[in-house]
């Protein structure tokens with residue numbers, strides 16, 4: 555850990571261009587954060603329509619943080635919508651943030667590996683898939699590192715730097731240097747289920763969901779957590795993370811019979827949380843309307 559810190563501080567790796575694939579909740583916000591921190595960013599998704607909401611959110615972030623027009627415009631200019639993935643070959647850092655699906659991620663890695671610049675950092679934002687599984691699709695499996703950001707990206711300081719079986723120590727150090735460059739705190743972890751943060755957080759979110767199914771209203775649970783000192787209650791936090799993401803992490807940590815039915819039912823109904831407009835709560839313009 556000490557070695558990672560000092561390598562990060564020495565700034566051995568100073569990337570200028572980042573390519574993010576997946577412009578959803580996480581990829582969009584990671585791209586915006588990197589552009590805010592003076593990197594040139596290309597943002598890829600399956601179509602321009604999927605990138606547009608992320609660019610709009612980025613504009614909101616730049617307005618809030620940068621205040622005046624010139625720096626806001628400069629940040630917007632650094633963030634390029636890139637539906638065809640043209641920025642990939644020039645990027646110093648590639649961050650994959652597509653759906654949490656093994657086959658989708660593996661086939662993406664297989665397709666992009668030959669197009670990567672030599673020496674580019676190759677990172678995944680997966681929250682639950684073992685790095686070893688994703689690395690099977692690569693010929694240079696030692697290159698893959700996890701850069702596990704938390705939601706919301708602009709507020710959460712910590713980034714878990716995930717080491718798979720094959721990941722080289724040098725890639726871990728470069729990932730830590732990049733994380734520091736964008737003003738975030740790297741925490742090296744092994745590729746074990748839940749890494750570190752979700753291992754602790756997921757049982758808490760599942761227990762809150764069980765309370766909900768026992769009839770305790772969501773706002774009561776959330777207010778209790780806030781009064782206790784948490785910045786956000788667990789029910790709203792589950793909606794913020796995305797219920798599908800919570801389930802995929804829970805499936806790695808918990809026997810199936812212990813996963814609350816409510817969570818599965820919501821997902822079957824397409825109620826994935828804030829990103830779909832409703833989950834345990836309903837949302838208008840990103841703000842919760844506290845009814846269940």
Ligand code: NAI
Nearest residue numbers: 576577578579580599600651652653654679680681705795
């Ligand atoms: P999301 O569902 O909001 O976004 C995924 C995006 O990927 C979609 O816009 C989709 O169109 C795009 N996509 C899918 N396949 C693609 C492909 N082949 N090429 C280009 N774009 C493609 O998902 P979210 O929540 O942003 O999660 C993304 C990743 O980040 C997952 O691996 C998840 O486990 C991880 N993660 C999620 C967190 C959260 O709080 N939501 C926190 C930390 C990690």
